[in-house]
Amino acid sequence: MYExxxxxxxxxxxxxxxxxxxxxxxxxxxxxELTYTSNAIEGNTLTRQETALVVEKGLTVRGKSLNEHLEARNHANALEHVKTLIDRPSITITEQDILAIHHLILHAIDDPNAGAYRAFPVRISGSLVVLPNHVKVSRLMAEFVSKIHDDASKLHPVALATWAHYELVTIHPFADGNGRTARLLMNLILMQNGYPPAIISKRQRDRYIKSLEQAQLGGSRDNFDKLIAASVDKSLDIYLKAARGEDAPQPINPTKLLKIGELSKLSGQTTPTIRYWTSLGLLDVASKTEKGYTLYARDQLKRIEEIIELKGQRFSLEEIGLKLVNKTNG
Structure with a gap:
């Protein structure tokens, strides 16, 4: 896998x-993309294009909460801070580095707990996982960072990043923001070792959470390890294609969106068909107008072509949905 x-x-x-x-x-x-996906995993409802509006333009989105805006801005700022640390080797990562990332994640959302270990017991909603007692957190975090230092030269960088991610969410040292901090720490280790950051997509959310919980309840961590490796592999492909001049992801322009009628006209599909495919999750909604009209990014034209091609191969819409999810999963 790592070879x-x-x-x-x-x-x-x-x-x-x-x-x-x-x-x-x-x-x-x-x-x-990292800001959108990491926050979406935690329940933030900003779309990809709305996230771009907040992060790139500093604008607010009608109908979205203040906290959702802050989560987007904070994650983008935390990612920029992480980039200032990538010239250092992983063996130099400290507890203060992790606390600084967490402080930026919760800034102005929960200032009393931002950048501080939890001082009370917590549970993961809907999960049977029992988290460490809060009185053990300081010791566990000191051991965690020491283990990063010990293994930095022993483990493959992706294996080290994956383990650090898993271990941090399992210690669950913070009142909130554990997942976002863990994913940023994972990507810090990846980038320190010359790898691009790994993106865990919104479509992978259930698989991601289930694979974490499986390991935390005493099962194998293989599914989680494979998911992270596949995410790194996908990011490597994105960089390689761009470097070879084959394809480069275009920065998201939140102002260039298509209304459902425009998408219908450009794709040759009826508006009811577009609406139905959207209801099944085959097409992604980019944003909505103030009057509630659905807007789509232009990349959904390519998605429609894929759907049509798969329909031509006599796949059902349910099967097409699974294929699209598997493709996104890498």
Whole structure:
């Protein structure tokens, strides 16, 4: 599993240095995508385009809560802080680094608990997982950071990043923001070792949470490890395609969205068909107007082409949905 990732990483290293404008393009895209997906996993309802509006334009979105706006801005700021640490080796990661990331995540949302270990017991809603007693958190975190230092030169970087992610959410040292902090720590370790950040998509949410819980309840961690490895693999592919001039993700422009009628006209599908496919989750809604009209990003035109092609192969819509999810999962 990790050997294949090392090979792709070597290929990417051979493409470096990449043109500055390409690097900026990739960083801008990953900034919005990482912010959108990490917050969406935690229940934030901002769409990808709305996240771009908040992060890139500093605007507010009608109908969305103040906390959702703060979560987007905070995550983007925390990611920028993480980037200032990537020139350091993983062996130098400290508790203060983790606390600083968490402080930025909860800034102005829960200031008393931002950047501080929890001082009370917590439970994960809907889960049977029993979390460590809060009086043990300080000791567990000191041991956790020491283990990162010990294993930095022993484990494959992706294995180290995956373990750090899992271990931090299992210790659950904070009152809130554990998942977002863990994903940023994972990506810090990846980027320190020359890998692009891993994106866990909104479509992967259930698989991600179930794989974590499976391991936390005493089962195998294999499913979680494979999910993270697949996410890293997908990010490597994005960078490699861009470096080779094959394809580069375009920074999300929240102002270039299509109304359902426009999407229907451009795709050759009826409006009721577009609406039905959207209700089944085959198409992603980018945003909504103040009057409640649905808006789509232009990449949904390609999604429609995929749906049509699969229908032509006599797959049912349910089967198409599963195929699209598996494709997103890498």
């Amino acid at each position: 294949a990732l090392s090979k792709k990483k070597t290929e990417l290293d051979q493409c470096r240095p990449m043109p500055p404008e390409l690097v900026t393009n990739l960083e801008d895209w990953f900034r919005v």
